[in-house]
Amino acid sequence: MKILVTGASGWIGSASVKELIAAGHHVLGLARSDESAAEIAKLGADVVRGSLDDLASLRAAAGQAEGVVHLGYNHDFSQMAAAAQTDRAAIAAFADVLQGSGGPLLIASGTLGLAPGRVGTEADMPGAHVHPRTANAAYTLGLAERGVRSMVVRFAPTVHGAGGDHGFVAVLAKTAREKGVSAYIGEGRNRWPAVNVLDAGKLVQLAIEKATPGTVLHAVAEEGIATRDIAAALGQFLHVPVESIPAGRAQAHFDWLGMFFGADAPASSARTRELLGWMPTHATLLEDIAAGHYPGR
Numbered sequence: 001m002k003i004l005v006t007g008a009s010g011w012i013g014s015a016s017v018k019e020l021i022a023a024g025h026h027v028l029g030l031a032r033s034d035e036s037a038a039e040i041a042k043l044g045a046d047v048v049r050g051s052l053d054d055l056a057s058l059r060a061a062a063g064q065a066e067g068v069v070h071l072g073y074n075h076d077f078s079q080m081a082a083a084a085q086t087d088r089a090a091i092a093a094f095a096d097v098l099q100g101s102g103g104p105l106l107i108a109s110g111t112l113g114l115a116p117g118r119v120g121t122e123a124d125m126p127g128a129h130v131h132p133r134t135a136n137a138a139y140t141l142g143l144a145e146r147g148v149r150s151m152v153v154r155f156a157p158t159v160h161g162a163g164g165d166h167g168f169v170a171v172l173a174k175t176a177r178e179k180g181v182s183a184y185i186g187e188g189r190n191r192w193p194a195v196n197v198l199d200a201g202k203l204v205q206l207a208i209e210k211a212t213p214g215t216v217l218h219a220v221a222e223e224g225i226a227t228r229d230i231a232a233a234l235g236q237f238l239h240v241p242v243e244s245i246p247a248g249r250a251q252a253h254f255d256w257l258g259m260f261f262g263a264d265a266p267a268s269s270a271r272t273r274e275l276l277g278w279m280p281t282h283a284t285l286l287e288d289i290a291a292g293h294y295p296g297r
Helices: 011-022 034-043 055-062 077-098 134-146 168-179 197-210 227-238 247-261 270-276 285-290
Strands: 002-006 026-031 046-049 067-070 104-110 149-155 158-160 182-185 191-196 215-219 222-226 242-245
Touching: 002 011, 002 055, 011 026, 011 034, 011 067, 011 197, 026 034, 026 055, 034 046, 046 055, 055 077, 067 077, 067 197, 077 104, 077 134, 104 134, 104 197, 134 149, 149 197, 158 168, 158 197, 158 285, 168 182, 168 227, 168 247, 168 285, 182 227, 182 247, 191 197, 191 227, 191 285, 197 215, 197 270, 215 270, 222 227, 222 285, 227 242, 227 285, 242 247
Parallel strands: 002 026, 002 067, 026 046, 067 104, 104 149, 149 215, 158 191, 182 242
Antiparallel strands: 191 222
């Protein structure tokens, strides 16, 4: 298939592009800048110019493809509502092009906040209060009624690996190095799901090939790692002490990350593995930390 990928030069996007190409697909990577275009070309994909806030460019790019993998998103927490609106408009533009074709439209979402207090599954549908982006996932699933093979991939909050991950664990490592202590909140028993970026890219490829319309999938390799174990692994690698801090100090210590790192957010991918035959095989989060992929710089 000829597949358009947004966010193709990004962390998950680049891994997905490699897997799609290796599986024999022709990939078009959306590039907003010359830098992104160069990165996409290095991956072996064809470059198409455009941006998420230019709907005409999105429609033109999708018109050259048989399906879309939509991974691009503005993760600026200060503009959450605006980012979700831009995302919804982009999804609608892709739907307009793909409707009636049966072509795949895969969008990214997350498992964080899915089912507080228990293990979240693919059958759980989070409320709109969880994140402004949640409604976009529900909208996408509904596109199956318009002849689009729509699917939502919920990624674990930590998609880890060698080089390039600037997410939660990278921030934890930087905080530990700067403050001289690797901390966790309270007893640190709350669980944090994770997936290796290489396994995540493989899931995207399998989803494009196998998922049926209106499917929810979980890119989760490890259902839940205790946050105290994550802190301990970072402390051991960075050679700093590991300490518990009370919940009341979480924001002061972790800044914006405090509200997330204290959550208990385990998630299962049992249904996804059954549907796609997906079997994560790459390094775990603690193995990647021990290997030095999170130096805190």
